[in-house]
Amino acid sequence: xxxxxxxxLENPAWCRGCGLFGVFxxxxxxxxxxxxxxxxxxVVTGIGCHGRLNNCFRCYGFHxxxxxxxxxxxxxxxxxxxLLVVGVSGDGDAYSIxxxxxxxxxRRNVGILYLVVDNRIxxxxxxxxxxxxxMGFVSISTPYGxxxxxxxxxxxxxxxxxxxxxxxxxxxxxxxxxxxxKAVKHRGFALVEVLSPCVTxxxxxxxxxxxxxxxxxxxxxxxxxxxxxxxxxxxHDPQKIPIGLIYQETKPPFEELVLSDFHRPIARETLTxxxxxxxxxxxxxx
Amino acid sequence: xxxxxxxxxxTDISVLIAGKAGDGVLFTGNVLAKILKRQGWEVVTCRDxxxxxxxxxxxxxxxxxxxxxxxxxxxxxxxxxxxxxxVFRHIRTISRGGVVLCDGEGVGAMPGQLKKGKTFHRFLIRxxxxxxxxxxxxxxxxxxxxxxxxxxxDAQIIQQIIAEMFxxxxxxxxxxxxxxxxxxGWTKAEEMISDTECHALDRRQDQGxxxxxxxxxMAMGALAGGCRFxxxxxxxxxxxxxxxxxxxxxxxxxxxxxxxDELAAMNMAVGAAYAGARAMTSTSGPGASLMMEAFSLxxxxxxxxxxxxxxxxxxxxxxxxxxxxxxxxxxxFGSHGDFPRIVLAPGTIEECFEFTVKAFNLAEKYQCPVIxxxxxxxxxxxxxxxxxxxxxxxxxxxxxxxxxxLLRIENxxxxxxxxxxxxxxxxxxxxxxxxMVEGNEHNEHGxxxxxxxxxxxxxxxxMKKLRAASKNLIPSKVWGDSKAKIGIIGTGSTLGAIIEAQxxxxxxxxxxxxLQLRTLWPFPVxxxxxxxxxxxxxxxxxxxxxxxxxxxxxxxxxGCPRLRHILKYSSVPFRPMDISEKIQRALR
Numbered sequence: 037x038x039x040x041x042x043x044x045l046e047n048p049a050w051c052r053g054c055g056l057f058g059v060f061x062x063x064x065x066x067x068x069x070x071x072x073x074x075x076x077x078x079v080v081t082g083i084g085c086h087g088r089l090n091n092c093f094r095c096y097g098f099h100x101x102x103x104x105x106x107x108x109x110x111x112x113x114x115x116x117x118x119l120l121v122v123g124v125s126g127d128g129d130a131y132s133i134x135x136x137x138x139x140x141x142x143r144r145n146v147g148i149l150y151l152v153v154d155n156r157i158x159x160x161x162x163x164x165x166x167x168x169x170x171m172g173f174v175s176i177s178t179p180y181g182x183x184x185x186x187x188x189x190x191x192x193x194x195x196x197x198x199x200x201x202x203x204x205x206x207x208x209x210x211x212x213x214x215x216x217x218k219a220v221k222h223r224g225f226a227l228v229e230v231l232s233p234c235v236t237x238x239x240x241x242x243x244x245x246x247x248x249x250x251x252x253x254x255x256x257x258x259x260x261x262x263x264x265x266x267x268x269x270x271x272h273d274p275q276k277i278p279i280g281l282i283y284q285e286t287k288p289p290f291e292e293l294v295l296s297d298f299h300r301p302i303a304r305e306t307l308t309x310x311x312x313x314x315x316x317x318x319x320x321x322x
Numbered sequence: 323x324x325x326x327x328x329x330x331x332x333t334d335i336s337v338l339i340a341g342k343a344g345d346g347v348l349f350t351g352n353v354l355a356k357i358l359k360r361q362g363w364e365v366v367t368c369r370d371x372x373x374x375x376x377x378x379x380x381x382x383x384x385x386x387x388x389x390x391x392x393x394x395x396x397x398x399x400x401x402x403x404x405x406x407x408x409v410f411r412h413i414r415t416i417s418r419g420g421v422v423l424c425d426g427e428g429v430g431a432m433p434g435q436l437k438k439g440k441t442f443h444r445f446l447i448r449x450x451x452x453x454x455x456x457x458x459x460x461x462x463x464x465x466x467x468x469x470x471x472x473x474x475x476d477a478q479i480i481q482q483i484i485a486e487m488f489x490x491x492x493x494x495x496x497x498x499x500x501x502x503x504x505x506x507g508w509t510k511a512e513e514m515i516s517d518t519e520c521h522a523l524d525r526r527q528d529q530g531x532x533x534x535x536x537x538x539x540m541a542m543g544a545l546a547g548g549c550r551f552x553x554x555x556x557x558x559x560x561x562x563x564x565x566x567x568x569x570x571x572x573x574x575x576x577x578x579x580x581x582x583d584e585l586a587a588m589n590m591a592v593g594a595a596y597a598g599a600r601a602m603t604s605t606s607g608p609g610a611s612l613m614m615e616a617f618s619l620x621x622x623x624x625x626x627x628x629x630x631x632x633x634x635x636x637x638x639x640x641x642x643x644x645x646x647x648x649x650x651x652x653x654x655f656g657s658h659g660d661f662p663r664i665v666l667a668p669g670t671i672e673e674c675f676e677f678t679v680k681a682f683n684l685a686e687k688y689q690c691p692v693i694x695x696x697x698x699x700x701x702x703x704x705x706x707x708x709x710x711x712x713x714x715x716x717x718x719x720x721x722x723x724x725x726x727x728l729l730r731i732e733n734x735x736x737x738x739x740x741x742x743x744x745x746x747x748x749x750x751x752x753x754x755x756x757x758m759v760e761g762n763e764h765n766e767h768g769x770x771x772x773x774x775x776x777x778x779x780x781x782x783x784x785m786k787k788l789r790a791a792s793k794n795l796i797p798s799k800v801w802g803d804s805k806a807k808i809g810i811i812g813t814g815s816t817l818g819a820i821i822e823a824q825x826x827x828x829x830x831x832x833x834x835x836x837l838q839l840r841t842l843w844p845f846p847v848x849x850x851x852x853x854x855x856x857x858x859x860x861x862x863x864x865x866x867x868x869x870x871x872x873x874x875x876x877x878x879x880x881g882c883p884r885l886r887h888i889l890k891y892s893s894v895p896f897r898p899m900d901i902s903e904k905i906q907r908a909l910r
Binding site for chain 1: 360528532533534538542545546548550551553570572573574575576577578579581582583585586587588589590591592593594595596597598599600601615616619623709710712713715716717719749750751752753754755756757758759760761762768769770
């Protein structure tokens with residue numbers, strides 16, 4: 037049985053108290069709980085503070101472009117579906133520059149675990165507002181307060197047909213790790229949004245603020261994550277932010293539908309030139 | 323059948339089929355092309371379509387020649403028009419002695435001098451279809467029947483092709499109806515058209531050629547070359563590459579995705595190639611602009627990915643359904659930062675196939691993006707080609723390690739410094755190969771590193787790969803008289819018009835040589851220098867307004883002599899005489 041240390045490459049260099057420490061810890065715990073071989077795991081990250089996760093998490097890593105985590109991750113998953121493919125984005129990466137890919141990955145139901153670390157601010161670029169920043173928020177890019185309404189990732193995911201929607205809080209690592217364990221086991225696209233304070237640039241949405249404003253859905257024994265209408269209702273609660281497993285349904289993942297042989301990864305095929313078969317195809321041009 | 327013995331022997335002929343989008347112009351032309359090919363002729367088609375589905379003017383040239391030809395010709399002998407407007411639009415392009423068949427009245431209103439030397443026939447194709455088959459759709463087969471009479475085509479071949487098209491999908495009844503429509507067209511034409519107007523073509527043995535588009539040839543090259551993944555977004559005129567692969571890849575344990583946009587298409591292909599598949603995308607100018615960022619990533623992260631770029635008229639949305647060469651420098655100088663890339667430019671159907679096969683080997687060997695640069699004229703028009711040889715194809719995966727090799731390595735470094743800059747490659751999922759793939763500057767293990775000395779070494783390592791590659795690229799080809807003092811430089815689908823222009827000039831005792839640039843990047847400096855050496859005049863022929871190819875040559879060849887432009891950016895491909903006349907005028 038693997039321990040969480042098996043996924044620890046080095047200590048991260050985020051700001052002291054950054055929510056990403058909790059995310060890092062929870063992902064290691066979830067991987068260990070599954071006894072996952074680090075060589076069978078790929079973490080694809082975008083641009084933002086979250087992108088440093090690759091530098092400290094021990095597995096195959098791909099740090100690509102801003103906002104393009106999901107298409108790269110889908111390219112990996114489709115060509116080697118046996119791998120656990122984890123995409124990690126920030127709120128800017130996922131909901132701003134990468135928004136187009138987000139809803140399409142959800143509707144396709146590609147088998148990717150997608151972690152969106154939401155600190156409601158652009159941290160790495162020194163504190164501009166993000167698509168999840170509250171209206172009125174004063175930042176270096178909005179000196180007179182933000183005039184834009186925020187969007188909500190899980191709501192978008194639900195509307196787009198995502199089959200697993202969860203939300204965690206980096207101040208509650210044990211709960212987040214449990215949620216990630218469920219997400220890893222899910223067949224298809226799994227969104228786990230993590231409310232994750234930026235201690236440097238966001239003085240409003242602090243640990244304390246989140247603790248006051250969130251509640252765990254699963255504390256309500258009657259909540260059924262298969263009920264889409266109820267999930268929609270909870271996601272629109274003006275008072276409180278629900279965390280936990282918000283919605284889950286069973287639907288065949290994209291890769292099972294697209295691949296002719298799910299158990300024969302394209303990426304590992306020995307390439308040969310089947311001349312007789314190709315000649316037969318060429319006959320159509322005669 | 324007409325007695326055609328008194329006619330002069332035809333070696334080259336062009337038929338123009340014209341009407342409105344939705345008239346079935348493309349269908350009619352494609353079937354005609356196939357018939358001619360089976361009758362042993364070389365064929366080239368040239369489409370001129372609007373960017374909409376129904377209603378606007380459309381035309382399609384089908385050229386047949388007994389000699390090998392690679393592009394459209396200068397003259398058109400036969401016009402089959404689905405409406406009178408089409409006749410008005412095209413009458414100037416019809417040669418003396420030409421025959422015009424028109425579905426409609428009103429040709430009489432045309433000025434006499436335009437009609438001079440040509441014969442006109444009112445051929446009510448739609449009416450015939452409605453009266454005899456109750457369905458207008460049969461008009462195309464009736465039209466083909468009439469053309470078959472005029473060209474004295476082999477009815478057996480046509481019937482065979484009809485059976486191939488319809489028997490499996492629609493059954494014997496539809497085959498019979500189509501053959502009836504064909505024969506009706508033939509008979510009606512026979513009643514109307516005199517023997518002297520006919521342009522009877524030789525009936526030769528099928529020469530074993532293929533007839534296909536450049537897009538299809540690239541797709542076939544991809545399949546044969548081991549491509550197993552394509553992600554693309556619909557775009558004219560490149561969609562056919564991806565759509566053809568959508569049929570065949572699943573049969574070869576491959577996968578196809580219609581991405582949400584070109585950003586996703588290119589990034590998916592990058593992800594697939596990183597995972598270990600031979601992966602590609604296909605696009606045109608606007609899509610390529612969106613792909614530029616991931617192109618840079620592929621260069622930095624050393625991902626072997628292939629892009630088939632079929633150029634259309636730009637800038638912006640331009641004219642999506644027409645041809646141009648105005649993206650030549652897009653992938654050569656495009657995107658941010660310095661990184662190695664290889665750009666190949668096929669000029670024939672055979673080259674579309676062969677270069678695509680080669681592109682995948684080059685990509686994996688040099689671990690960099692490889693671009694196939696072609697244009698609508700090559701991508702979508704049909705041409706005859708020698709059959710492809712699959713048994714000669716060798717798959718070379720470069721320094722991709724096997725699991726056994728990887729297990730023997732202590733401290734695997736994905737971006738290891740090596741003499742030629744090419745590092746060993748392991749795939750995610752392999753044992754003993756853990757590493758990072760980074761878009762940030764990185765160290766040999768792939769981890770982000772901003773050390774200035776390392777930065778220099780890493781940049782040099784990546785760029786050095788092109789030096790190694792330059793020995794293994796596709797050499798330029800020189801056509802014509804290698805000692806000639808008049809040089810022509812071109813690339814891609816202008817090849818056909820240039821070669822024929824050379825022949826026209828030779829008839830006027832003007833000797834020329836033509837440098838066909840087949841690898842655009844890394845630029846073949848030595849080949850260009852050797853070619854330019856001893857040239858008194860050099861003309862660069864290209865389908866764009868600013869002379870992108872000549873700018874490329876000038877930027878790479880030190881002390882480059884004066885290059886004269888022969889440009890065409892009307893969205894119509896060059897005719898041979900567009901080039902030969904310009905050269906003659908310039909030399910006067």
